[in-house]
Amino acid sequence: MKSLPRKIETIIEPEPVVEGAGVRLKRSIATRRLDYLDPFLLLDHFASSNPRDYEAGFPLHPHRGIETVTYVLQGEVHHKDTLGNSGSIGAGDVQWMTAGRGIMHEEMPQVRPEGIAGFQLWVNLPAKLKMTKPRYQDIRSAEIPEIKKDNGARIRVITGTVNGVSGPVTGIAANPNYLDVFVPAHASLVQPIHRGHTAFAYVFEGEAKFSGDEKEDGTMVSHPRLVVLGDGDYVKVITGETPVRFLLVSGKPLNEPIARYGPFVMNTEEEIEQTLQELRQGTFVTT
Numbered sequence: 001m002k003s004l005p006r007k008i009e010t011i012i013e014p015e016p017v018v019e020g021a022g023v024r025l026k027r028s029i030a031t032r033r034l035d036y037l038d039p040f041l042l043l044d045h046f047a048s049s050n051p052r053d054y055e056a057g058f059p060l061h062p063h064r065g066i067e068t069v070t071y072v073l074q075g076e077v078h079h080k081d082t083l084g085n086s087g088s089i090g091a092g093d094v095q096w097m098t099a100g101r102g103i104m105h106e107e108m109p110q111v112r113p114e115g116i117a118g119f120q121l122w123v124n125l126p127a128k129l130k131m132t133k134p135r136y137q138d139i140r141s142a143e144i145p146e147i148k149k150d151n152g153a154r155i156r157v158i159t160g161t162v163n164g165v166s167g168p169v170t171g172i173a174a175n176p177n178y179l180d181v182f183v184p185a186h187a188s189l190v191q192p193i194h195r196g197h198t199a200f201a202y203v204f205e206g207e208a209k210f211s212g213d214e215k216e217d218g219t220m221v222s223h224p225r226l227v228v229l230g231d232g233d234y235v236k237v238i239t240g241e242t243p244v245r246f247l248l249v250s251g252k253p254l255n256e257p258i259a260r261y262g263p264f265v266m267n268t269e270e271e272i273e274q275t276l277q278e279l280r281q282g283t284f285v286t287t
């Protein structure tokens with residue numbers, strides 16, 4: 001089968017959103033423009049050096065039926081939950097939380113001179129795993145392998161495999177790749193992506209073309225933008241005067257119906273009703 005380049009399908013400008021107890025962030029999935037990019041339910045980008053934008057944090061709240069992935073670039077987020085876990089996520093660290101049948105947790109960015117920067121991605125769980133046992137994968141920055149290319153490009157592999165190097169997060173239903181990619185100025189990078197998987201690039205520093213073909217006259221995409229990629233076997237990224245840094249995320253679509261209500265994502269409205277009833281009755285977290 002001929003190897004096909006992935007072309008840009010849509011470029012989305014993130015929307016300003018106030019979430020939690022008053023955290024200002026940029027949202028590019030779970031918006032009116034892009035409600036769901038199967039299996040990805042939400043993508044938030046937080047970046048601020050003003051404590052008023054983030055210090056209120058995300059006090060105790062529930063999740064069910066999804067995975068929440070927090071990747072911190074700068075600063076520190078303290079977390080604590082009803083299963084007795086607590087700790088902190090610092091610069092370069094990742095927390096991949098499989099909420100499964102239910103968890104209640106708080107996520108509190110700490111006021112630091114460097115402020116806070118990072119991402120939260122929600123990954124859907126298939127129907128058969130929505131009520132699975134909650135699971136945490138807490139990954140320190142030093143555990144994340146970084147691949148260095150001859151042209152100066154670097155890829156941090158959080159989950160998935162690049163050039164035979166696998167990331168530390170494993171056992172995720174969507175079989176995702178989650179990569180943090182840097183490409184220097186006047187350089188290019190070709191990155192394979194499984195055919196049939198949903199894929200996006202989230203450009204958060206600099207700019208690049210995601211031309212996907214031999215021509216190099218494609219659209220220059222400047223940060224912050226979400227680039228939804230069409231299907232194919234690889235993406236080609238080309239920089240000009242400026243380096244670029246972006247998340248490159250892909251995963252297998254579930255193709256299942258979804259019913260979403262805030263922090264819960266199930267398959268049917270009945271399952272959402274059931275969840276809300278458990279919350280009211282105090283039987284939500286049974287572990």
Ligand code: FE
Nearest residue numbers: 063068105107
């Ligand atoms: Fe949460």
